[in-house]
Amino acid sequence: MNADIIEGLQLMARDKGLDFEVLVDALEQALLTAYKRLPQGYEDSRISFENGKITIYAQEVDDDGNILREWDDTPAEFGRIAAQTAKQVLVQRLQAAERELKYDEYAGREGDIVTGLVQQKDQRYTLLDLGKVEALLPQAEQVPYERYEQSARLKAYIVEVRKTVKGPQIVVSRTHPGLVMRLFELEIPEIADGTVEVRAIAREPGARTKIAVASNDPNVDPVGACVGARGSRVRQIVNELRGEKVDIVPYTDDVREFVAKALSPAKVREVRIHEDTGTAEVIVPEFQLSLAIGREGQNARLAARLAGWRVDIRSDQPPEPAPAETEAAEPEAAAGSAESVAPADSAPAETATPTDPTVSAEESDASNAVASTVSQ
Numbered sequence: 001m002n003a004d005i006i007e008g009l010q011l012m013a014r015d016k017g018l019d020f021e022v023l024v025d026a027l028e029q030a031l032l033t034a035y036k037r038l039p040q041g042y043e044d045s046r047i048s049f050e051n052g053k054i055t056i057y058a059q060e061v062d063d064d065g066n067i068l069r070e071w072d073d074t075p076a077e078f079g080r081i082a083a084q085t086a087k088q089v090l091v092q093r094l095q096a097a098e099r100e101l102k103y104d105e106y107a108g109r110e111g112d113i114v115t116g117l118v119q120q121k122d123q124r125y126t127l128l129d130l131g132k133v134e135a136l137l138p139q140a141e142q143v144p145y146e147r148y149e150q151s152a153r154l155k156a157y158i159v160e161v162r163k164t165v166k167g168p169q170i171v172v173s174r175t176h177p178g179l180v181m182r183l184f185e186l187e188i189p190e191i192a193d194g195t196v197e198v199r200a201i202a203r204e205p206g207a208r209t210k211i212a213v214a215s216n217d218p219n220v221d222p223v224g225a226c227v228g229a230r231g232s233r234v235r236q237i238v239n240e241l242r243g244e245k246v247d248i249v250p251y252t253d254d255v256r257e258f259v260a261k262a263l264s265p266a267k268v269r270e271v272r273i274h275e276d277t278g279t280a281e282v283i284v285p286e287f288q289l290s291l292a293i294g295r296e297g298q299n300a301r302l303a304a305r306l307a308g309w310r311v312d313i314r315s316d317q318p319p320e321p322a323p324a325e326t327e328a329a330e331p332e333a334a335a336g337s338a339e340s341v342a343p344a345d346s347a348p349a350e351t352a353t354p355t356d357p358t359v360s361a362e363e364s365d366a367s368n369a370v371a372s373t374v375s376q
Contacts, residue, residue, distance in 0.1 A: 018097050024049055026093035032056065034085045038075060045073070102133050103168040106161045113182035114172065115155050118148045128154060133168060141173035143206040146242060155240055157182060175205035180246075183237045184211070190225040197222075199251040202305035206244055210262060210302045212251040223248050249306075255280065259311065262303035266292035269316055273309075280309040286317045 009027065013020045032047045035056050042058040049055075058073035116128030116135055126148050128135040137148075137156060148154060156172035157179040163169075173179065181198055190196040191213075200212040213222040226248045227234050238246055249261045259280045260268040270283040284292045292313050293300050304311040 012094075016094070016098060018094075018101060022097050023094070026090055026097065029093060030085075030087070030089035033089045035073075035075065037085055040073075040075075042073065046070075099167040103161070103163050106133065106158070106168055106170055107163075108161075110158050110161060111178060111182075112158050113155055113179065113186070114158060114170075115153060116172075118150055118152045118154055121148055121150075128156060128172065130170070133170060135170040135172045137172050137174065141171070141175055143174050143242070143244075145206060146174065155179070155183070175203075177201045177203045177209075180209050180211065180237070180241070183240055184226065187233050187236050188226055188228075190215075190220060190222075195220055196225050200306050200308075202302040204298060204302065206242075208245045208247065208298060208302060209241075210247045210249065210306045212249050212258070212262070212306055214251040223250050247302075255307070255309065259303065259307045259309060262306045263292050263299065263311075263313075266299065268292070278310050279312050280307065281312045281314065283314055283316050286315045289313065289315045 009023045010020060012018070013023050028047045028049050031054060032045065035041045035045060035047070036043055044059040044061050045056055046059065047054065047056050054074065055072060056074045057070045059070040060068045062068055114128075114130055114135060116130045118126060119129040119134065120127040124139055126137040126142065128137055135156065135158075141159070142148075154174075156174055157176045158170060159173045159176060160171040161168055162171065180201055180203060184198060185192050188196065191198060195215065195217050197214050197216065198211060199214050201209065202211075203209040211226075213226055215222040215225070225233075234246055234248065238244065247264060249264055252258045252261070255273055256271040259271050259282065263282065263284075266284055266288045268282055268284055268288075272281040272283070273279075274281060282292065291299070294302075300311055300313055
């Protein structure tokens, strides 16, 4: 019987992935609780479990808690009620140990990417099966217009790991900029080994992402490494993001040049930096104005977040004079004539703000300022 107990605990430890000593402690506590509930059981007692032999010692203690004497009081049998109590305590301890093991596995993994199967969804959240645990994808962390089919495989970004009485609750996101960062690390070896660094990310989930990269090796083109042969590498990322456009631009410490590249695919004629207001005034050709601003100002917004400067886009053509009959009227801003966009108040954790601009810089040539843009 002693050998059977040890063998059973070892088998359970392998099946549950728990430590053998944890199971021994759970068994001891269960039997000790059952003993104390016996009519002849002593409240002051301890249990010994050595080499599979279970011994319960009753104790006599004084008012100060000092043990005066103890003796072997192991019952011949626990009885039905005591056995049921031991079983309940053992199950509870095992469940608590399993919850603690699952929490330890994911605790501290905020910022990692996980892959799960869509298990259940409603208007509030979607559940992802990660194997041993489930992850919660709240509605606020879901990309607008994305549809998650049952049993579909989905990658998500861990934003929080909570410890609850029912086990760990893992909250994941599909909208966090860190998801794009981790996808680039998975698909591009140069980023994973540190040859290429991601310096800034600006994202509007489901629509467009701009990412600035720099190389620590002069022989490695950071944009080319991220794009891959015929766009093969970035295409995998775009597919995982379900068609979200991804613009990859080279990072530079020259603020004027970086702002011009951030506005790609628009061609920029000149960038003027106003340090007192934190504004980058961008001059573009008239025919490039709408492209620089983007649909509903999206390109300008993302460029401002990526560069960390307020971006004021203007045409290189002077505005046409207003007709004489309307000179006295309240002037209105001509649609598409200028756009001023400020960066978001809170930048993502992966976003790096460029250094202060230099006093002078050469005029940015349009063909050289266009960043590599890959969209699916």
